[in-house]
Amino acid sequence: MRPPDASGDALGALAKVCGDVRPGEPEEGVLGVEPAAVAAPATVGEAAEVMRVAAEHGLAVVPRGGETRLDWGTPPRRCDLIVDTRRLDRLVEHAAGDLVATAQAGLPLERLGAELAGEGQRLALDAPLPGSTVGGTIATGASGPLRTLYGTPRNLVIGLTIVRADGQVAKSGGKVVKNVAGYDLGRLFCGSYGTLGLIVEATFRLHPTPTGRAYVARPVDGPEEAHEAVQAVLHSPVVPSAVEYLSPGVVAVLLEGVPDGVGARAQQTVELLGREAQVSEDAPDGWGRYPDGTVLLDVAAPPPALRDLLAALPATGTAVTWNGDGHGYVGLSLGDSPVGVPSGTVADVVADVRDALARHKGGAVVRYAPEDVRGAVDVWGPVPALRLMRRVKDQFDPDHRLSPGRFTGGI
Amino acid sequence: MEPELEALARRLDALLGPERVITDPVRLRTYECDGLTNHRCTPAVAVLPDTAEQVAAIVRECAAAGVPYVARGSGTGLSGGALPRADGVLIVTSRMRRILEIDIPGQRAVVEPGVINLDVTRAVRPYGYYFAPDPSSQQICSVGGNVAENSGGAHCLKYGFTAHHVLACEVVTPDGELVELSADGPGYDLLGVFVGAEGTLGITTKITVRLTRVPETVQTLLAAFGSIEAGGTAVSAIIGAGVVPAAIEMMDALSIEAAEAAVQCAYPPGAGAVLIVELDGPEAEVAAQFAQVERMCRDAGAFEIRVATDDAERALIWTGRKSAFAAVGRISPAYIVQDGVIPRTALPRVLARIDELSAESGVRVANVFHAGDGNLHPLVLFDDAEEGAGARAEEVSGAILDLCIEHGGSITGEHGVGVDKSRYMPRMFTEADLDTMQMVRCGFDPAGLCNPGKVFPTPRLCGEVPGVRKGPHPFEGKADLF
Numbered sequence: 001m002r003p004p005d006a007s008g009d010a011l012g013a014l015a016k017v018c019g020d021v022r023p024g025e026p027e028e029g030v031l032g033v034e035p036a037a038v039a040a041p042a043t044v045g046e047a048a049e050v051m052r053v054a055a056e057h058g059l060a061v062v063p064r065g066g067e068t069r070l071d072w073g074t075p076p077r078r079c080d081l082i083v084d085t086r087r088l089d090r091l092v093e094h095a096a097g098d099l100v101a102t103a104q105a106g107l108p109l110e111r112l113g114a115e116l117a118g119e120g121q122r123l124a125l126d127a128p129l130p131g132s133t134v135g136g137t138i139a140t141g142a143s144g145p146l147r148t149l150y151g152t153p154r155n156l157v158i159g160l161t162i163v164r165a166d167g168q169v170a171k172s173g174g175k176v177v178k179n180v181a182g183y184d185l186g187r188l189f190c191g192s193y194g195t196l197g198l199i200v201e202a203t204f205r206l207h208p209t210p211t212g213r214a215y216v217a218r219p220v221d222g223p224e225e226a227h228e229a230v231q232a233v234l235h236s237p238v239v240p241s242a243v244e245y246l247s248p249g250v251v252a253v254l255l256e257g258v259p260d261g262v263g264a265r266a267q268q269t270v271e272l273l274g275r276e277a278q279v280s281e282d283a284p285d286g287w288g289r290y291p292d293g294t295v296l297l298d299v300a301a302p303p304p305a306l307r308d309l310l311a312a313l314p315a316t317g318t319a320v321t322w323n324g325d326g327h328g329y330v331g332l333s334l335g336d337s338p339v340g341v342p343s344g345t346v347a348d349v350v351a352d353v354r355d356a357l358a359r360h361k362g363g364a365v366v367r368y369a370p371e372d373v374r375g376a377v378d379v380w381g382p383v384p385a386l387r388l389m390r391r392v393k394d395q396f397d398p399d400h401r402l403s404p405g406r407f408t409g410g411i
Numbered sequence: 412m413e414p415e416l417e418a419l420a421r422r423l424d425a426l427l428g429p430e431r432v433i434t435d436p437v438r439l440r441t442y443e444c445d446g447l448t449n450h451r452c453t454p455a456v457a458v459l460p461d462t463a464e465q466v467a468a469i470v471r472e473c474a475a476a477g478v479p480y481v482a483r484g485s486g487t488g489l490s491g492g493a494l495p496r497a498d499g500v501l502i503v504t505s506r507m508r509r510i511l512e513i514d515i516p517g518q519r520a521v522v523e524p525g526v527i528n529l530d531v532t533r534a535v536r537p538y539g540y541y542f543a544p545d546p547s548s549q550q551i552c553s554v555g556g557n558v559a560e561n562s563g564g565a566h567c568l569k570y571g572f573t574a575h576h577v578l579a580c581e582v583v584t585p586d587g588e589l590v591e592l593s594a595d596g597p598g599y600d601l602l603g604v605f606v607g608a609e610g611t612l613g614i615t616t617k618i619t620v621r622l623t624r625v626p627e628t629v630q631t632l633l634a635a636f637g638s639i640e641a642g643g644t645a646v647s648a649i650i651g652a653g654v655v656p657a658a659i660e661m662m663d664a665l666s667i668e669a670a671e672a673a674v675q676c677a678y679p680p681g682a683g684a685v686l687i688v689e690l691d692g693p694e695a696e697v698a699a700q701f702a703q704v705e706r707m708c709r710d711a712g713a714f715e716i717r718v719a720t721d722d723a724e725r726a727l728i729w730t731g732r733k734s735a736f737a738a739v740g741r742i743s744p745a746y747i748v749q750d751g752v753i754p755r756t757a758l759p760r761v762l763a764r765i766d767e768l769s770a771e772s773g774v775r776v777a778n779v780f781h782a783g784d785g786n787l788h789p790l791v792l793f794d795d796a797e798e799g800a801g802a803r804a805e806e807v808s809g810a811i812l813d814l815c816i817e818h819g820g821s822i823t824g825e826h827g828v829g830v831d832k833s834r835y836m837p838r839m840f841t842e843a844d845l846d847t848m849q850m851v852r853c854g855f856d857p858a859g860l861c862n863p864g865k866v867f868p869t870p871r872l873c874g875e876v877p878g879v880r881k882g883p884h885p886f887e888g889k890a891d892l893f
């Protein structure tokens with residue numbers, strides 16, 4: 001590998017292959033690490049050329065989509081070049097009859113949703129942060145309430161095109177939902193945070209947009225009641241699209257389907273949740289968003305872990321969303337006790353959460369936190385199979401130029 | 412046996428006890444093929460471990476000796492994924508068949524790889540749960556095999572594949588290390604790529620599966636049409652209306668004839684195609700959609716519709732479909748089961764072209780398919796006593812795969828690539844695509860000892876500069892042992 005070089009030489013070389021190349025601005029720093037250059041390729045071919053030139057010049061590359069989660073994870077050790085996908089924003093194909101769509105990485109989920117809605121279809125993924133793109137959603141494995149029924153991006157991506165660290169374009173999967181030919185790199189790239197390659201295009205399986213929809217919500221008081229309410233719905237046959245616990249104390253259920261069916265199922269759900277439950281056409285407060293806080297933890301464990309998770313948190317300064325699928329978020333509002341969580345205690349809170357979830361074989365990852373807090377906590381927690389992950393990383397990115405340091409174990 | 416293999420067998424004896432290590436050529440013949448019986452190879456050694464630690468120790472011995480190994484569950488695979496190596500060890504997981512944990516509040520169970528798919532459902536059914544992946548072989552296939560192949564089944568249209576129902580796997584890596592891969596843990600989703608890697612990335616020794624709530628109601632109908640085209644119209648109408656059936660299956664006249672001969676399923680006489688549509692879920696939901704489905708079948712020209720009124724009638728409707736592959740043996744001395752996928756909307760064009768191929772070549776093709784997701788299972792019939800007939804059938808079978816690729820589909824929807832289809836992989840993927848997939852392989856198994864010769868037509872030399880091949884490949888001349 002050549003020494004890093006994002007000087008005029010590299011900029012000039014990038015400008016030859018990409019129509020939109022410029023020096024980075026201070027405010028474009030990725031967790032404070034300022035890029036020397038920003039390139040915004042408009043085609044997959046241009047993206048490949050940009051990556052090839054970056055490889056030739058030994059540039060450390062950080063992909064950027066809608067900038068909604070660029071402050072997640074840990075800062076890159078180097079950031080010579082941001083590859084911005086915002087010009088890669090085409091809906092390449094919507095095969096409505098096949099319930100499949102192919103989109104470029106920079107297409108925002110809202111725009112994709114609007115296009116699909118025209119045919120009565122949707123990508124069954126929530127966008128917790130407005131403006132997030134197809135590529136960023138895959139790279140961060142982002143999901144929301146609908147994961148109860150539809151899973152996360154790994155369940156919905158059926159084909160993926162990437163540009164490798166060396167500039168080579170490669171795809172896996174295809175345009176059909178049922179396909180077991182070759183390794184599924186789509187699932188591998190979900191949640192890989194730009195460390196394996198640049199995602200340029202994805203094909204999704206779609207679902208028909210339901211014609212009926214209802215929310216059933218009831219207040220819950222304390223961990224035990226929250227747990228009981230979630231369990232009551234999970235083990236029933238109402239087939240919720242989403243079951244969510246939301247701070248400060250609501251369990252809410254989304255039912256979707258044909259209008260008559262939804263009505264009947266909403267009544268069934270009310271019976272399951274008890275008399276305090278209310279049916280509404282509107283989502284309850286906080287639905288589909290991350291909990292408030294200056295620190296965000298991503299927590300995962302089997303559904304019954306909700307009880308222990310809630311019990312492990314300080315009484316104030318914390319907010320939780322928890323999906324019936326066994327996944328959630330904890331927001332910590334930093335500040336002085338008794339209102340906030342003192343920043344000096346965050347490491348303890350994280351440790352308590354991990355202890356509580358470890359009893360269920362679960363774990364917690366710090367998604368974002370102010371720099372001083374980040375430095376004082378173990379961001380990733382224990383990572384099984386880290387050695388295997390490093391070896392996969394070394395194959396895809398032998399020079400460690402792709403989002404170096406942004407990921408688990410310094411990957 | 413080669414002296415090194417002999418020595419390895421003795422070390423395995425010491426590890427497992429001689430009764431778990433088979434070297435007798437007669438006993439080894441049990442394992443010479445999986446469900447794809449035209450590829451056969453007797454392994455040098457077969458071992459029957461009881462525990463994950465034993466599997467890890469076996470893999471370490473193989474790695475130290477540089478001997479290739481292949482894992483095998485029940486051996487029901489249809490692409491030769493569990494085809495042994497003459498110079499290698501076959502690791503049979505059929506003794507590892509304990510259900511270790513059932514966690515209903517957590518909607519999951521932990522099972523060993525040799526557990527039979529249907530036994531998971533049997534164990535959790537009393538709690539109102541089941542294991543959703545339902546390959547046709549579910550009465551005998553193992554969950555470990557399902558993980559390797561990312562098995563589907565008739566109901567995967569609505570419920571997804573094994574990959575969507577496996578939450579974690581304990582895996583013996585090709586280094587002989589026991590590691591836990593999970594879908595929701597920190598770091599790369601290695602589980603996502605492990606499931607469906609056809610046993611080339613390691614051997615799973617413990618699987619955490621998701622359990623699915625048994626639906627409140629199931630409704631099944633059988634609709635008979637004059638032609639495949641009419642049946643196809645009904646499928647398009649149903650999917651177009653936003654209905655997501657649990658299953659939607661079609662059979663053509665020739666496969667109906669075979670099923671009739673084999674199991675007397677009494678499908679409506681004179682049908683050019685039958686469609687089986689199953690809806691499941693909450694009662695109110697299913698009731699509304701089922702009426703719609705019935706109407707759409709009639710509108711498309713169904714001349715008879717039978718609705719199952721109980722489980723026995725439902726089973727009767729499914730009997731013909733589920734027996735179709737084996738039943739073809741009644742109307743043809745030999746046949747190839749093909750597995751290709753096309754975008755569902757290309758169905759009429761592709762079926763017409765298959766008809767033409769059949770007419771041009773004189774090779775009969777019976778069609779059975781998962782119509783909802785465009786997964787075709789053409790059964791290519793031939794008489795193995797007739798000279799050249801097998802080759803002609805192979806040719807038609809290959810041409811059908813080309814048709815799938817031409818229409819933007821896949822060379823396999825659920826049977827896997829194995830040894831059977833690796834030669835077709837370059838028709839679907841570029842060299843760079845295949846090379847990139849094999850980077851994962853090189854990360855997991857740089858020595859290339861774990862189920863080598865499967866999936867990829869040309870192994871990647873791990874450690875080489877991507878895209879550049881230097882000199883003859885180390886496996887050259889060895890990969891085609893059979």
